[in-house]
Amino acid sequence: MQQIKLVLLWHMHQPDYRHYDTREFEMPWVYLHTIKDYTDMAHHLEAHPHIKAVVNFVPVLLDQLEDYVEQFATGQIRDPLLRLLATPDLASVSDDDREHILTNCFKGNHNTMLKPYPAYAKLHHLYDTLQKKQATELVNFSAQYFSDLLVWFHLAWTGESVRRHNATVMELMAQGEGFSHVERMRLFKLIGELIEGLIPRYRRLAETGQIELSTTPHYHPLSPLLIDFTSAHDGVADAPLPINSFYPGGRSRVTFHLNKAIDSHQKRFGTQPTGIWPAEGAVSPPFIHILAESGCQWCASGEGVLVNSLHKLHPETALPDRNRYLYRPYRIQEQENIICFFRDDKLSDFIGFEYAKWFGRDAAEHFVQSIEQIARHALPDENPVVSVILDGENAWEYYPYNGFYFLDDLYSLLDSHTGIHTTTYQDYLSSPENVHNVQVLPVLAAGSWVYGTFSTWIGDPEKNHAWDLLCTAKQNYDLVIQSDRLTDKEKTAASLQLASCESSDWFWWFGDYNQADTVIRFDQLYRDNLTNLYRLLKLPVPSILCKPISHGDTHAEEGGTMRRSS
Template sequence: MKQLNLVLLWHMHQPDYRDYVTNQFVLPWVYLHAIKDYTDMAYHLESHPKTKAVVNFVPVLLDQLDDFAQQFSTKQIRCPLLRLLATPELENITMQDRLYIFDSCFLSNHENMLQPYPAYKRLHELYQVFNKVSERELKYFSGQYLADLLVWYHLAWMGESVRRNNEFVMKLMTKNQEFNYEDRLQLFTLIGELIQDLIPRYRKLAESGQIELSTTPHYHPLAPLLIDFSSARDSQLDVTLPEHNVYPGGRSRVAFHLLSAITSHTQRFNEKPAGVWPAEGALSAALIKIMAKQDCQWSASGEGVLVNSLRSSFPDASLLDRNHYLYRPYRIDGESKDIICFFRDDQLSDLIGFEYSKWFGRDAAENFVQSLDHIYHSTPVEGDPVVSVILDGENAWESYPYNGFYFLDDLYHLLDDHPYIRTTTYRDYLASVEVNAIEALPTLAAGSWVYGTFSTWIGDKEKNCAWDMLCAAKHSFDLVMQSERLTEEEKNQASRQLASCESSDWFWWFGDYNPAHSVASFDQLFRKNLMNLYHLLKLPIPSAILEPVSKGNEWSEDSGAMRRSSSNAD
């Protein structure tokens, strides 16, 4: 009997928020997503043992989770928001710390993470009344107000599975206000326990065979562009490239990120990853060859990349009916071996990422399964279709009521008992088919899961300016590495700092279509990373790095953390 193979790939990623000179966490998003999204995603899988999925952990996220676990073990907290949560006398904190609390503790989706909680909502209303006062007058906000604000912010970021099952969290939410130091300290301890338990939970799910764990090049670089800027012209012939023609030594840098990721993954999970989800689903023929040398079995990208590749490979072929080309894997020549590539159903993935948050959970889950049923009946009778649904495992749920609890619970329940839809993993799927019989894709057009192009990361003035700054820093790095100026330890520190500078995330945020407050944070962090690199290289900091690259759009309300796959999506 024909069956539909459904692969759900949840991509877990946060860029490196650490300042390598001060050793402080500049932004709190790693631990906040850990207690909200990574805990909930593990819970739903644990609650539905028949549901299979691929969970992709970027190593730099795992590094930071390990860092937080170590902070809790040693009680040496290097994240300002966590430190303030556990500070005994909030009345006596500095004005700088007060400002940090006010700047941090209302950053969330207010509709789903503030409005449902009257006490938290009231704290926000009080702040809105007084937020135009001078810094000196901010001291009139009491220590109790600050304590309640810190507790409620962390309760709002707590996973729904924790809120429903942890008695202490229920107690705090019932108490509602006037939280004391003991309350804050217990909440602080719970956060540590949740973070320390995360990687073991996912390791256990992998050991049971329920999930496949895959990886991404270590610091999430936009690999095809590091290898060759001109690869952007595979999908955009008229794209404007940076003034530097190439990123110096880009191919070896990508090989470094990939090997580091595989080594890190193997050490953490006791097995080598079979597959690689490249940062931003960005593939190119050159990247495939690097993956093949590391014996990778599979990779994946967006639907737009497949369409561009098919047009290049078969110019006369009709691509009107995606049911005839999307729901199957393709073999891509990596010289040393073939890599099997899967391509994301952009429509289904974007429904979860952007649309279903507006629906009742059960209705959304049923609609998703009905869409799969339509694919099942529309694909050719011969062969079992494989449908890839790939998206961030953390950023969508903030837009859902209850952190997507009802949607995910209902979806997994419907899939568990479906007669001909089978959830699987890429590794299990490949083990069940004749790999050599998979159709070859002669030409792979370079591109990403966003629009099938690299326009989100390169091409406009601000993004190209950032690339030129990074190229100049890499040129300086190469010169210093060839000299005798640094010790081996200093070279290792500089190499790690460079790797963080190479993350795709910085380039994602530059542009006037992103909200100003988010752009300012990431712009500052990118430039701080470059400054730290020059500091570690013992070189003067170029004056251009002292000026913002991008300011964003103060009128934009979009969080910017996710983007639709198609530029003309409704």
């Protein structure tokens, strides 16, 4: 059996949840994933120092983490749930605050994050029972109820590694109910400490060479679409496109996001990133050219993109077994100074969607056995490299114990395996022997890690309408920026606001396959961002921005924060 290289890339990303007028956080997912998932992922790497991995931090996530660090340092808390957790007298909070607690503090996977905790489940049962009896009005719960609910919500969103080692969490979970303001403040302080210590933990892991830190264009834009809407036709030939035939100045905007990300990485980690994980793994030939010009050595995308590229290159020929083409790096023709890797979609989706239903040890053994099968099918001169790439945060709430046993067993098995060697893309490319294995891919089909297409972000009426609103805003932006109406400081503010509007996340959520309550919130935040862009440009806000773009579906079960690759 051949020796095999394995690259695990954990992609850490949250869109910008801050309201640009108030600077309030509209949603709490940055700090919640920090205290649960990002802390656990760091713990597992620290506990297995011989396991190597690539950790990809999107700069807009780092911006928000630094914002939270500042909030705790100054005491000016701009996240409503955190502010309520620290509020001394919950009996005097407004009805809006009470509704905010009730609306948000049961969010999470109930099977893994609520039902295992009887005290938390009891709070939910009481809420469910009384709300059904008084469906038309807000139930007048006691201040103690709100105190207990705030504590349990945050305990449920605390990482397993924290629960096992932090006295505050263990004592609060054992107490179960009747939490005082003093006890809430103990939890509040811990949250601040976890957030403040997070990036230094990953920086230390990078300094030892255990992990490679990579980046993504700053606000997570769908770069190929910003450059050219018609790139969507590589994956779906008849996909309807926005009324606007192109995004004005898209290529320069992609360069802006990329340069800003590289600058962010240099300032935060002291080095230029070796590689880029594009937002949504989305690539196209023009985007690869921009990456190559920036000095990036590697990028990565989805298996579906490679399959579509090979079909495009040989349209009349059936593809060979995936073992013959997937587990190798490629140089895109004419872009000889950047190497592209393609993820194993099946293995990545097993972690993202299937292993949560398995016993942790069984899942870890199945993963290792799958890698062994790849090694057995390799030809003597192939030296395969397997890329497993997925979100570093969203899958774990579906696992018992936040995936603790699966990840611990997986890293332990890989650590002791003599034929599988975890590595990073930077380390892989530093070996002349590995670079010798690079093959040329003469044709690259534009696409993403979801289905190998851009259909998640463009092509249906609601997504296309959202693009048209952005195109119109960008046309107005260009006219104002070229004039002398704004100062340099005002132009910078408008440019950053535009960058946030260009995030891929807004377009992800539009569509009736996503849950209505989440779609409504993202829809409003997107229109708020566009509204603020017009205000920064000192232009009238178009009335159309008062109308929702998408409503989602109250019965939707598909969609959400993750999507299968096929």
